[in-house]
Amino acid sequence: MKEIDQQILEKIQSPFSRELGYRLLIExxxxxxxxxxxxxxxIHEDADDLTQNTFIKAIRNLEKFEGNSSLFTWIYRIATNETLSFLEKKKKRFFFSVDDHQEKLESYLDQPGNLSGDEIQLKLQKALLKLPEKQRLVFHLKYQEELSYEEMAEITGTSVGALKASYHHAVKKIEQFVLAE
Known part of the structure; x- marks a missing residue:
């Protein structure tokens, strides 16, 4: 376990420094x-809410943290599950078809000032929206977060082989979309 994780957990376990430990965890x-x-x-507001929900859930369930992984990996898994659940609920709540949901997010990308980046970055973001959520997550974890497949398996609870296959399919779909544009 990382030294910072150990410090955080020690502070949280002591009634005298518990609040400080929670603050340190969040910071x-x-x-x-x-x-x-x-x-x-x-969308910033959604990400902000989900981040807050992740830490609330992490703090409430900290006694279940066994120390088999880093504290960040454990929190990352909570965030991933919260996000996937949120996206699923959002689609159902607003009765979006998958295409309508993607269209709405694409129009968000097209609005000035929402995401910075050049044309290629915009194409990549639009291509990512075409992916199923789990493939998009795997792509983010591997390509943008630069996590190993082993770390990703720990976070997602998915086998390394399945993650490699998801990443491969995601890359192929992104290539097809970017080249078609």
């Missing part, structure tokens, strides 16, 4: 969690 991992969530949901 240490909030930015990374927000970035991952934001890449999945695109």
């Amino acid at each position: 240490t991992y909030q930015k990374k969690v927000y970035q991952v969530v934001r890449r999945m949901v695109l």
Whole structure:
């Protein structure tokens, strides 16, 4: 276990420094969690809410953390599950078909000032929206977060082989979309 994780857990376990431990936990991992969530949901307000929900859930369930992985990996898994659940609920709540949901997010990308980047970055973001959520998540974890397949397996609870296949399919779909544009 990382030294910072050990410090955080020690502070949280002591009634005298528990609040400090919670603050340290959030300060240490909030930015990374927000970035991952934001890449999945695109909209700042949604990413902000999901990040907050992730830490609430993590703090409430900290006694279940066994220390088999890093604290960040454990929190990352909570964030991933929260985000995938949110996206699924959002589609159902607003009765979006998959195409309508993608169209709405694409129009969000086209609005000035929502995401910075050049034409290629915009194409990549639009291509990512065409992917199923789980493939998009795997692509983000591998390509943008530069995690190993082993780390990804720990976060997602998926086998390394399945993750490699998902990543391969995601890359092929992105290539097809970008070349077709």
